[in-house]
Amino acid sequence: MEGIPPDEVLVARLRSGEESAFALLLDSWSGGMLRLARSFVSTEESAAEVVQETWLAVIEGIDRFEGRSSLKTWIYRILTNQAKRRGVREHKVVPVSSIQTGSSAEGSLDDTGPTVDPARFRPAGDPYPGHWWEFPASWPTPEQGLLGGEARILLSQALVELPERQRAVIVLRDVEGYSSDEVCDLLEISQGNQRVLLHRARAFLRGKLEEYYKEAKP
């Protein structure tokens, strides 16, 4: 995100019609916006349309931007409002297949309960209650290629399976690299809430990779 001037400078340039300033924003922020929009709507195409509508609203509305939030927050608010409205219109529902976490599936998709299958730990009454029955299996080291093309596709697909709030948080934090303060601001959630959503999403995705490596290495 380097190279983006402070808001006052940026807004002045946009208002005076400086195309390079607008192009810089398009190229810096559209990627994160597309992924975030995808949390709310059914298809990639739909997400692209939401982003397009958002930028049109920015062009139309930049003269009315009052600077009460950062420019980025202002744009992301427009985006999430448009995306939510469209998501409702599309009756986006989470596919049933992703609600049922099979017995081997790690991570829980709602916002409460353990994130690792309790059956993997020794029960109360055992000499070591709450300890692993069996340690998680090791993964290939990064030199062996943690993220081959297949694992990359798997992660992208697993992201789509997450509930929208978890997906929005992990996309912004871990894929796009925003700070927790920025994410709380953009999504209007508390730090505590953000941490819970991030925790659940990370645990779910770790579980997906674990399953993948287990199958890849019988």
Next chain:
Amino acid sequence: MTDLDCQEFVEQVTAFLEGGLDPAEEQRFVDHLALCDGCDRYLDQVRQTVHALRELPKEALSPENRQALLNIFRARH
């Protein structure tokens, strides 16, 4: 304070990585980590998952959509 068990450990991983544990909780977490290979591996795998997400290819506007927006921007001024 009693020792942390593995089942509790895995639920504190994100709080630990975010620097959100208080000093006593963090000490328990680190103590457990030092003694438990399973949890050491679990934490490492969460870190690897985060790195893997960071490496996902960046998305971008299609060239047509990008050009269309630039045209509209230009026409407004």
